[in-house]
Each structure stands twice: as C-alpha cells, then as structure tokens.
Amino acid sequence: xxxxxxxxxxxxxxxxxxxxxxxxxxxxxxxxxxxxxxxxxxxxxxxxxxxxxxxxxxxxxxxxxxxxxxxxxxxxxxxxxxxxxxxxxxxxxxxxxxxxxxxxxxxxxxxxxxxxxxxxxxxxxxxxxxxxxxxxxxxxxxxxxxxxxxxxxxxxxxxxxxxxxxxxxxxxxxxxxxxxxxxxxxxxxxxxxxxxxxxxxxxxxxxxxxxxxxxxxxxxxxxxxxxxxxxxxxxxxxxxxxxxxxxxxxxxxxxxxxxxxxxxxxxxxxxxxx
Numbered sequence: 001x002x003x004x005x006x007x008x009x010x011x012x013x014x015x016x017x018x019x020x021x022x023x024x025x026x027x028x029x030x031x032x033x034x035x036x037x038x039x040x041x042x043x044x045x046x047x048x049x050x051x052x053x054x055x056x057x058x059x060x061x062x063x064x065x066x067x068x069x070x071x072x073x074x075x076x077x078x079x080x081x082x083x084x085x086x087x088x089x090x091x092x093x094x095x096x097x098x099x100x101x102x103x104x105x106x107x108x109x110x111x112x113x114x115x116x117x118x119x120x121x122x123x124x125x126x127x128x129x130x131x132x133x134x135x136x137x138x139x140x141x142x143x144x145x146x147x148x149x150x151x152x153x154x155x156x157x158x159x160x161x162x163x164x165x166x167x168x169x170x171x172x173x174x175x176x177x178x179x180x181x182x183x184x185x186x187x188x189x190x191x192x193x194x195x196x197x198x199x200x201x202x203x204x205x206x207x208x209x210x211x212x213x214x215x216x217x218x219x220x221x222x223x224x225x226x227x228x229x230x231x232x233x234x235x236x237x238x239x240x241x242x243x244x245x246x247x248x249x250x251x252x253x254x255x256x257x258x259x260x261x262x263x264x265x266x267x268x269x270x271x272x273x274x
Contacts, residue, residue, distance in 0.1 A: 003115050004272075005033040005126065006263040007241075007251035008234040010066065011042025011087070013051065015261040019274045023263070027055040033111065033266075035234035036064025036128030036189065038104075039088065041256045045070075046091040049100045061107045064128035064235060065189040068163065071151075074101045077160035105151050109188045110144035112137065112229070117267030123228055124266065129235040130191040132171055132198040133221035137229055143184045150181055170199040192236055194218050207238040219248045232264075241271075 004023065009016050025032065038052060038061065039045035052059045070088055072078045074097060091097060111126040125131070131140050150159040162178035163185050171183055186200060193201045193215040201212050208217055224231060225247040237254035241262060253273065255261035260273040 001029050001031070003031040003033065003266045004263045005035065005124075005232045005249070005251060005266055007035060007253055007261060008037040008064065008237070008256070009034065009039075009042070009048055009261065010037050010256040011039050011045035011048050012255045012261055013042070013044030013047040015255055015274050016048060016051070019261055019263055019272060022274065023265070023272055027058040031058055031060060033060045033124075033126055033232065034062070035126055035232055035251050036062045037066045037234060037252075038064070039070055039091065040066040040086055042087070045088055046094050046100075049091065049104070050096070053100060053103050060111055060113075060126075061104075062111050062126055062128055063104070063107050063109055063189065067104055067107075068160070068185070068189060071101055071105055072160040072163070074098075075157050075160055077157050079164055082164070105156065108144055108148045109185070110141055112141055115266045119268075122230065122266065124230050124232055125224055126232040128189045128233060130187065130218035130233055131222050131224055131231065132187050132191070132194060132218065133196060133223065134171060134198050135187075135224075137224050137227050140188075140224065144188060147181055147184050147188075166200070166202045169201075170197060189235070191218050194221065196221055205238065217243070219243055219245055222248070 038048055114121050114123050159181055163182055165182060168179055168183050175183055190202055191200060193204055193211055195214050201215050204210050204212060230247040232249050234252035237252045237257060239250045241250050241253045243250050249264060251262055253260045253262040262271060262273045264271050
C-alpha cells in the first residue's frame with residue numbers, strides 16, 4: 001500500500017486521473033490525501049468531487065478556502081458581492097449536488113496521521129494553508145475540531161454566513177463566537193504571511209519576496225515540526241513547491257494556472273507531477 005499527498009486539484013480532473021494512472025493508484029489498496037481546494041477555477045469540479053467521493057476511504061480530504069466557498073454558495077450563505085466569483089455552475093446544478101455538499105461539509109480542516117515508510121514511522125499534519133506560530137499540534141487539532149463541529153452541526157449556515165472577512169488578524173484565546181471560528185478558518189485555509197505573533201496579512205498572494213514589512217511566510221515561525229511531525233499544505237502556488245524547510249512540504253504547484261499537478265508518496269517523499 002502507498003499513501004500519496006496531492007496538491008490543489010481545483011477541478012483539474014483530467015490531470016488528476018492522469019497522475020493517478022502514472023503511479024498505478026489502486027483505490028482500496030492505496031490512499032490519496034488531498035490538501036484542499038479540490039474544486040473551482042478548473043474545468044471539471046463536478047467530476048473531481050464525484051471521483052473523490054466514490055473512492056471512499058481511499059481519499060482523505062481537508063477543506064480549503066475554495067471548498068468552503070462552494071459550500072457557502074450551495075447553502076446560499078455568501079455575501080452578494082461574491083456570488084458570481086466561481087466556475088462552479090455545473091456542480092451547483094448537478095442532481096447529486098446536495099449529496100456532494102453534504103459529503104464535503106463533513107470533512108475536517110486538519111488531518112493528523114502516521115505512515116510507515118523507508119524512514120520508519122513518520123507523522124504528518126495536513127492542512128490547506130498553514131498553522132500559526134502560537135499553536136502546537138494538539139492545539140491545532142483542537143481548534144480545527146471547533147470549526148468541524150460548527151460545519152457538521154445544525155446551525156452550520158450561521159458559520160458559513162459569518163466566515164468571510166479578514167478580521168480579527170491575530171489569535172487570542174479569549175476570542176468567541178463567529179470571530180473565533182473565522183480566525184481559525186483563516187489560519188488553516190487562507191494564511192500565507194504572518195508576523196512572529198501570528199498576525200495575518202491576507203492581502204499578499206505572491207511569493208516570499210513580496211512579504212510585507214515585519215511579516216514572513218508562516219512556516220518560518222511554526223513550531224509543529226519540532227514535535228516530530230511534518231506538515232503537508234497547498235494553497236500557495238507561487239512557492240512552486242519550495243519552502244527550504246525539510247519537514248514542511250508545499251504541494252500546490254499551480255496546475256490550474258497551466259503548470260503542474262504534484263503528488264508526494266509519503267513512504268519515501270518521492271514526487272510525481274503531470
């Protein structure tokens with residue numbers, strides 16, 4: 001059995017299937033971990049979601065910002081100014097959209113597990129965007145679980161309706177309600193740059209050399225890799241898969257922008273791209 005972690009698919013269904021064919025991926029035997037942003041921008045969001053749902057337990061998914069945006073669109077929770085910013089028309093009109101949305105709504109923002117590979121037992125945390133400096137591994141999983149509970153609960157529409165926005169910009173344990181859940185969501189699904197105290201700048205989407213004054217890439221501050229855990233993430237195509245950190249693996253290599261879809265075999269860290 002092999003376990004693969006794949007970067008942002010974003011509806012690029014044909015490259016996904018081509019990449020899985022290249023490694024002879026076998027549902028039921030192999031596992032596919034997806035770092036989020038399964039859909040939107042690419043041409044085949046519906047086919048992508050159906051495939052990942054249909055391979056059942058062989059797919060492990062964490063949610064990205066585009067996946068959350070789809071849920072907000074489907075459940076009519078988006079601000080009016082954002083209703084037209086998507087390429088999800090076919091998916092939203094599909095007869096099984098309700099089933100797909102419900103399947104996606106029950107996915108987490110963070111996944112932690114171990115894989116036995118060529119280097120022995122290796123621990124991985126998978127998130128879409130990143131983790132803030134002040135959160136260790138147990139804290140990250142606990143904060144993620146708060147959002148997961150809100151998404152799975154009976155009042156999930158309230159969460160989706162209030163998740164949009166760039167404030168607050170820094171974590172405080174005293175945060176409550178919608179501000180607390182939005183802060184967790186922005187860290188795990190939207191973060192690129194922060195300062196040493198975890199203050200976010202969500203306006204800059206370019207590469208590392210565009211960091212605002214006083215800010216650096218989040219992975220230069222994180223503490224989770226000190227706990228014998230490697231981090232898998234996507235979201236930041238401008239990195240082109242490079243972090244210069246041995247235990248922080250950037251997997252979004254910009255397939256939807258005409259570049260490559262990349263996958264890493266967790267047992268030996270071998271990369272595969274199409």
